[in-house]
Amino acid sequence: MKEFPDLRIPIGDGVESFIDFLAANFQALFDFIFVITSSSIKGLESALLAIPWWVLIIVVVILGWYFTSLSGGILFGLFMFLVGSFDLWPETMTTISIVLISVILSLAIGIPFGVLMAFNNILSVIMRPILDAMQTMPTFVYLIPVIFFFPLGNVPAVIATIIYAMPPVMRLTELAIRNVDKEVVESAQSFGSSTMQMLTKVQLPQALPTIMAGVNQTTMMALAMAVVGSMVGAQGLGERVLYAINRIDISLGFEAGISIVFLAIIIDRITGGIADRLQKHRGNAS
Amino acid sequence: MTIKMKVENISKIFGPRAKRIIPMVEKGESKTDILEKTGHTVGVYNASMDIMEGETFVIMGLSGSGKSTLIRCLNMLNRPTAGAIYVDGEDITKYNSQQLKKYRQEKIAMVFQHFGLFSHRTILSNIEYGLEIKGIEKEERRKIAQHHLELVGLKGWEDKYPDELSGGMQQRVGIARALANDPDILLMDEPFSALDPLIRREMQLELIDLQNRLQKTIVFITHDVNEAFKIGDRVAVMKDGKVEQVGTPEEILEKPANQYISEFIRDIDRSKILQAEHIMIRPHGLLSLKDGLNVAIKTMQENGLSSVFVTDRRRHLQGIVTIDDAIEGLKQRKTIEEVIQRDVNTVSPEDYVQDIIPKVLESKYPIVVVDEAGIIKGIILRVHVLASLIEDNGDSSSEDKADKIDPDKGLTE
Numbered sequence: 081m082k083e084f085p086d087l088r089i090p091i092g093d094g095v096e097s098f099i100d101f102l103a104a105n106f107q108a109l110f111d112f113i114f115v116i117t118s119s120s121i122k123g124l125e126s127a128l129l130a131i132p133w134w135v136l137i138i139v140v141v142i143l144g145w146y147f148t149s150l151s152g153g154i155l156f157g158l159f160m161f162l163v164g165s166f167d168l169w170p171e172t173m174t175t176i177s178i179v180l181i182s183v184i185l186s187l188a189i190g191i192p193f194g195v196l197m198a199f200n201n202i203l204s205v206i207m208r209p210i211l212d213a214m215q216t217m218p219t220f221v222y223l224i225p226v227i228f229f230f231p232l233g234n235v236p237a238v239i240a241t242i243i244y245a246m247p248p249v250m251r252l253t254e255l256a257i258r259n260v261d262k263e264v265v266e267s268a269q270s271f272g273s274s275t276m277q278m279l280t281k282v283q284l285p286q287a288l289p290t291i292m293a294g295v296n297q298t299t300m301m302a303l304a305m306a307v308v309g310s311m312v313g314a315q316g317l318g319e320r321v322l323y324a325i326n327r328i329d330i331s332l333g334f335e336a337g338i339s340i341v342f343l344a345i346i347i348d349r350i351t352g353g354i355a356d357r358l359q360k361h362r363g364n365a366s
Numbered sequence: 367m368t369i370k371m372k373v374e375n376i377s378k379i380f381g382p383r384a385k386r387i388i389p390m391v392e393k394g395e396s397k398t399d400i401l402e403k404t405g406h407t408v409g410v411y412n413a414s415m416d417i418m419e420g421e422t423f424v425i426m427g428l429s430g431s432g433k434s435t436l437i438r439c440l441n442m443l444n445r446p447t448a449g450a451i452y453v454d455g456e457d458i459t460k461y462n463s464q465q466l467k468k469y470r471q472e473k474i475a476m477v478f479q480h481f482g483l484f485s486h487r488t489i490l491s492n493i494e495y496g497l498e499i500k501g502i503e504k505e506e507r508r509k510i511a512q513h514h515l516e517l518v519g520l521k522g523w524e525d526k527y528p529d530e531l532s533g534g535m536q537q538r539v540g541i542a543r544a545l546a547n548d549p550d551i552l553l554m555d556e557p558f559s560a561l562d563p564l565i566r567r568e569m570q571l572e573l574i575d576l577q578n579r580l581q582k583t584i585v586f587i588t589h590d591v592n593e594a595f596k597i598g599d600r601v602a603v604m605k606d607g608k609v610e611q612v613g614t615p616e617e618i619l620e621k622p623a624n625q626y627i628s629e630f631i632r633d634i635d636r637s638k639i640l641q642a643e644h645i646m647i648r649p650h651g652l653l654s655l656k657d658g659l660n661v662a663i664k665t666m667q668e669n670g671l672s673s674v675f676v677t678d679r680r681r682h683l684q685g686i687v688t689i690d691d692a693i694e695g696l697k698q699r700k701t702i703e704e705v706i707q708r709d710v711n712t713v714s715p716e717d718y719v720q721d722i723i724p725k726v727l728e729s730k731y732p733i734v735v736v737d738e739a740g741i742i743k744g745i746i747l748r749v750h751v752l753a754s755l756i757e758d759n760g761d762s763s764s765e766d767k768a769d770k771i772d773p774d775k776g777l778t779e
Contacts, residue, residue: 267482267540270441271496271547272470281498285486 099225110229117181117235125177133164140346147353156349159342166335168317175306175316175343178234182241182302187295190246194253194291195279204254211247219244219308227312237309245301252294256287292355299351303344317343370583371417371440371551376449378435381406384447397606409435409444411607417551422577422584424598426591432607433587437553440585441474442466453551471500475544476553480560481536483528489539490515490524496547514542517576534565541573545580554586558593570596591631595619595639603627615639636755637720642713645754646735646744652677655684655703659696662687673731675742676706682740686710686731712736715743719754726751 103110128136137160144153163172197204222243226236260283268282284291310318317336324333379387387406397408410432417423427433438444440451442458450457458469475496483492490511497507515524518538528536537557544552558566570593577584588594594601595615602612603623611623619639622628651665653676665674666689676684685706695705711729713722715737725733732745 261480261482263478263480263482264484266438266443267476267478268484268495269443270470270474270476270553271499272467272472273499274467277499281495282484286484288486 099228103228107229113239114230114235117185117238118233121177121181121234121238124180125174128173128176129170133169137161137164143350144346147350147357152349156346159346163339163342166339168320168336168339171316171320171336172339172343174234175303175318175340178238178241178309178314178316179299179302179306179343179347182238182245182305183295183299185238186242186246186298186302187249189242190250190294190298191253191291194250194294195257195284197250197254198257207250211251214243215247219305220311223308223312232313234309234314236312237305237314240312241302241305241309244305245298248297248301249291249294252297253287253291256290256294257283259290260286289355289359292351292358296348296351296355299347300344303340303347306340367418367420369416370419370453371585372452373413373415373417373436373440374450374452376413376436376439376446376451377411378409378432378439378444379406379447380409388448408432408607410439410446412449413604413607413609415602415609415612417583417585418600419583420581421599422586422597424586424588424594424601425604426588426594426598426601427604428589430606431604433589433604434555435607436604437476437555437585437587440551440553441470441476443476471496471547473549474551474553475547475549476555477537477540477544477557479556481528481533481540483536483539483543485528488525488527489520489531492528492539493543493546495543500547511542511546514546515539517545518542518572532565533561534569537561537569541576545582549582551583551585554584556587556589559589566593573597591634592638595634603630616644635720637723638718640719640754641715642717642719642722642735642746643715643743645719645750646715646746647750649675649734649742649745652681652742653687653702654678655706657702659687659692659700659702659705662692662702663689663696666692671732675710675732675734675745676702677742681742683710683712683734683736683742684708686734688731710734713746714738719751722746723751 137157140160141153141157144156146153163169193207197207219240223236223240226239230236230239264282264286265278268278273281306314306316306318307321308318310316310322317340320336321333321340323329324331324336377388377391379385379391381387381404383404384406387400387404387408390400390404391408391411400406400408413432413436415423425433425436435444439446442461446459450459452458453469453473458466461469484495487495490508493511493514494507497510502510512524515521518541520535520538520542523531523535528539531539537560540557558569561569574597586594586597588597595618598615600612600614601618603610603618605626611618611627613621616639618627619631619634619636622631651669651674653662653665653674655676655678657676662674666672672689673686675686678684685708687702687706691705691707695701711725711731712734713725713736715735722733726746726748732747734745735743737743
């Protein structure tokens with residue numbers, strides 16, 4: 081009895097036929113998602129490219145100044161300038177568009193879901209392993225089925241990015257709502273607040289700093305998916321990295337890679353600054 | 367006085383099958399046994415009390431005695447497992463969610479131990495919260511909130527955030543927020559426990575002052591006996607989820623229902639509870655201005671005192687005649703009017719013993735207790751003050767006042 085008995089439990093086959101079933105019966109839905117997503121990415125991308133480069137750099141400097149510090153703002157502006165000098169400006173705008181759309185969709189799904197999980201223990205218990213799977217399952221595993229539903233390009237990358245990047249904001253939203261000080265919740269209740277008033281006037285505002293930390297995490301993870309996304313045809317900086325790998329072009333690979341890092345730093349510091357600002361009067365430190 | 371809130375056999379048990387635990391509690395099994403056997407926690411068991419309109423009702427007990435659980439039943443933050451709570455004759459435990467919302471918005475408000483302020487809102491908008499929930503127009507609610515902010519002495523702090531205020535000020539915001547809703551009933555869950563002692567005393571006095579003006583029905587929770595007896599018109603003592611005794615502070619002090627309560631009140635500072643009217647004696651042998659000085663001396667002899675108080679026909683205090691002045695005056699054929707000392711140390715019946723002590727110590731003569739109209743209610747000798755501080759249970763109730771006169775005879779004050 082050294083070897084595992086010859087039992088085959090065909091879960092993989094089951095998943096495959098389920099994917100086939102979805103692809104066969106819900107094509108209209110997937111087409112709809114495709115059109116919406118791809119047109120919003122294109123729209124955002126052309127809008128960003130329509131802005132003169134120096135205007136965008138000034139905007140970055142001002143945002144950096146407002147949410148972190150003047151030196152931070154200048155540094156971020158310098159980063160953007162470097163990226164432009166690498167001749168990667170259009171690719172950078174594409175990557176920003178893909179990341180932004182992915183993040184917006186992740187938040188639009190993740191935050192309401194997180195709120196539901198905070199209110200419903202059963203849902204929370206069910207979702208926990210699913211979220212674990214979304215974060216730890218090797219990305220390529222779900223890249224394969226995604227390209228069944230959508231043509232190669234930016235959209236499957238966005239879908240994969242959402243799957244990977246959504247869990248932090250969902251988890252942190254749940255945690256934040258659950259952790260609102262018990263007495264604060266009781267005091268809102270004691271005034272006869274309805275569930276909706278409670279949520280919008282007390283729980284969400286109180287939870288906002290933690291939710292912002294989730295937004296920050298989600299954004300970072302979405303950026304990290306830029307290269308992986310390019311394997312299913314996403315354009316932008318990731319695609320340049322992939323191209324450099326194939327050509328063993330060290331120079332291009334480094335420039336595209338460091339551009340992603342610059343973007344990550346800028347976005348992290350600015351969203352982090354927003355979170356700090358929200359934190360100011362909201363500590364539960366009464 | 368009418369009953370504002372009638373609490374009838376309220377029990378609150380925490381756990382998934384709370385109702386099934388009631389019979390176990392009825393059989394008299396202890397809290398710890400029930401927790402071990404079933405995993406259910408008995409918060410409150412079979413608590414009953416009547417809370418009168420306009421009174422300050424204090425629920426006192428150590429931590430774990432169920433007092434916080436009980437107060438949360440009164441606005442249904444905790445849904446009682448059994449029993450009924452009648453407010454103005456309606457059983458609030460039978461309310462549906464709409465009725466409950468209305469009840470919380472209109473009749474009752476709560477102040478929390480750790481203030482429960484909304485840290486993301488300014489002070490003014492914290493105070494506005496209850497009004498906002500009720501759907502009152504912005505301008506109107508601003509005005510009401512501003513009024514209550516000033517009522518608790520926080521003018522100028524409107525646009526600050528709670529984390530910019532000290533603990534005492536934060537709790538003032540909590541009180542203003544509760545009062546802004548103009549509730550009939552104010553629940554206060556250990557409101558001053560998180561404050562340091564000096565601020566606590568100040569807030570207690572302010573609450574008493576506020577209550578004199580507003581006359582709300584207040585249910586006040588504390589673990590501090592001194593606080594309970596200082597603030598409460600009546601006090602309920604709780605232990606292990608059960609109400610052990612309900613009564614006025616004097617009643618509990620004089621006739622503790624059981625060993626536990628006498629232990630509980632042993633450390634209490636009696637001088638802060640007992641008032642002048644509790645320790646004074648009936649003023650014997652008062653003189654009128656028309657009496658002669660020989661009558662005065664005779665009266666003093668009879669009562670064994672070295673002074674006597676003079677009143678008019680309606681017992682309004684006129685002054686005091688001392689034995690020395692009387693003898694001197696008699697020699698010179700003076701009248702009472704000529705030797706009377708008009709400047710007399712007086713106290714009011716509501717003065718606490720602790721405030722009387724200095725007056726008693728510095729005066730050679732008895733202290734006279736005078737009501738607002740200037741009528742003599744009684745007198746207090748040094749011995750009464752001292753006796754009141756050490757007196758043990760059960761023998762100084764106010765009915766006995768008149769009988770306490772005897773021991774004073776022979777005192778050479």
